[in-house]
Each structure stands twice: as C-alpha cells, then as structure tokens.
Amino acid sequence: MTSEGGGPEGAEGVEPGTVRPGGRTARVREAVLRAAGDALVEHGFDGLDLADVARRAEVGKTTVYRRWSSPAGLVADLLTDMAEQSLPRTDTGSLAEDLRANARLVVRTLTDPRQGPLFVAVIAAAACDPRTAEALHRFYAVRIGEWSGCVEAAVERGELPAGTDPGEVIAAVSAPLYYRLLASGAPLDEEVADRAADAAAAAARAGVFVR
Template identity: 85%
Template structure:
C-alpha cells in the first residue's frame, strides 16, 4: 500500500509523473480492449506507452494494481450527471451515456474485459466495485432531487434506481447480445422512472 492507504499507482502525481501515468493508463486501456485481462502484460503496456519497464513495475507492481488505477482514472474522467429538472429526462441521459460507452468498440471491449477479470480476480473486482460506487453516487443526485420535488416518494433508494437503469443494458452487452441502442436506453430509463414513481424503490 502507498500513502493514505492507496493501492500501488493510486497516488495522484503531478508534472512529468502525471504525463507518464496518463500514457500508461491509456496504453493499458488499449491493451485490455484488444487482448483482455488474461493477456495484459506490464512490459507490453510499457512499450505501448513509450516508458521504461522498471517505471511501470515500480509504480503499479502488477496488472491488478494497474487496472485498479485505470478504473479510478475512468471514474474521475466520466461525464458528470445531467440535471434537467426531470427525473425521466435525467435517467434517459444516464441510460444513453451507458449505451454509448458499452457500444463503443474500445470502451465496450475494455469494460467487458474488466468485468470478466473481476469474476476471478478479487482485486480487480474490488476496483470495479469502487468505480461503480462512484458513478452511482454521482447519478443518484438526480433521484434525490426528484424526491425533493415530490416527483417520487420519500425514502426512495436513489442508488437502486440508477442500478435499475443500467442493469438491462449490461445484460444486453454481456448475456443476451440484443441490440444496444437508444431505444433500449430509453426503455430502461422509462421503466426505472415509472417504478420509482410507483414507490418500488422505497427503502
């Protein structure tokens, strides 16, 4: 563990170190999307990033630490939530963002690789859980705002509403192979909004 309990590679650097980190994480994302977690190799990532192998090994120690830092960076760089004043519109924006991400050739392949790795690698699973906790917390604000407006019942579990939007979209990517498009996004958002208004997600 590094300073403040962070995993190797998780301390936020500045200057040249920040540029190295950015290059390495971009290279790691490319490698994951192309080859999957099983073939992720720190030496290959270093070559792709144009940095020395010792730099990568010293900073990240192993592939799990590198993936954890990649997911932390992705959470930081993710698009902020929408605030339209309408729960249905906010959830639709969230669902369409999920679809754009999962349908993107690079990003979709990257997420699929990390999710697959998380099923058998505890550190990757922990990093993935942290990533989604950040994103769910970010988007939960639109549900909390809807509660304050009286659009959905008091006590509505905001995180559960956001999970309900994403779940059918991830199912399409990982299990059914059904189309991932805006129509699917809009149906998922509407179903979650209707259920929330009906009190399904009240704790």
C-alpha cells in the first residue's frame, strides 16, 4: 500500500480520511480499509458499521471512530487508497493501443470478484451520500488525469486535432463499460473493451472532443 507521512490519528482540525499515515498507523489504515472494503461488498453502504469494521480489522473501535468518524469518511479514505494503488497509464506511442490498454484495465477491475462489487457498492453509496459522491468524483478525476497524458501525446504527434479535450476522450472510453456494469448487465470482456476504446479514438480523430 502506498502511503505518505502525515499528522497523527485524530489530529484536531483534520478532515477524516485525509491524513497520510506512516509506520504502525499505515498498517492500521491498511487493515481498516481492507475490512471496510469487505464490509461494503457484503452489506453495501447502508450496512457499513464502524464497530464492525474495527472488529474485522482487529483494531480498537476508538481508533476507527477517532480517525474516520463516519462511514462516509471511511469510504472517502478507501477511494483515496484505491486511487493511490491504481496502475500507471500505458505509453505505447499509439493512441489506439493506449486507449485499449485503458479500457482493458477498466474491464479487469470491474470484473474482478472483489473490485467489481466494491465499485458497485461505492457508486451506489455516492448516489445517496454527498460526501461519498465528492470522494468518488475526486477518485475519477485522478484516474482521468493520469490517463489524459496519452491523449495529449497523441495531439503532439498529430494523431488528434489540436484542442482535443483529453479528459473527455478518456471518459468516453470507460463510460460504455460502466453502463454495462450498472445498467444493462451485458457481458464485459476484452472485445467489449477494445470496441469502446476504438469508438472513442475514432470520435477523437473526427474532432468530436475538440473544445
């Protein structure tokens, strides 16, 4: 788990879920976030209970309540951790291949036995909890920002028109994949991933995403 140095647990004036711990505190955070993810998969956001998470993580309830204070704070930190652990973007020198790599990574994540249900639970929570929604928006902003570089490079190579919005291209790759996960229930596989990537690339070349 990637973590950075930060203030002590329960530091006054620190928003729960924003401290970057180190040492023993990092190990506690790892255990608690793993337990929180398990609980979300099993019970959803409505069933997320800090005392249950503490029990699963084998840490004191006081530690969990002091550091995260609420289920929303716990989910916010879980999303931060997920963003920290996400794989870096691919750089193949080809827009089509970069976007296909992005789409395949999304599909692998969404079809993973644990990660898929976890994303569904978090997205469902975001629909009814403003703080969780804000954390989810930050998570996707980070991921889109990380992958936008492949679009920027394609513009520099002359593959795409000047003024192409990188974030819109990356969002167009994953949008149909999340639609299948959350709305249609249609299968998700590499063929679907490649088709989504190719469609986004074709639209980008046609100037659809020029600001």
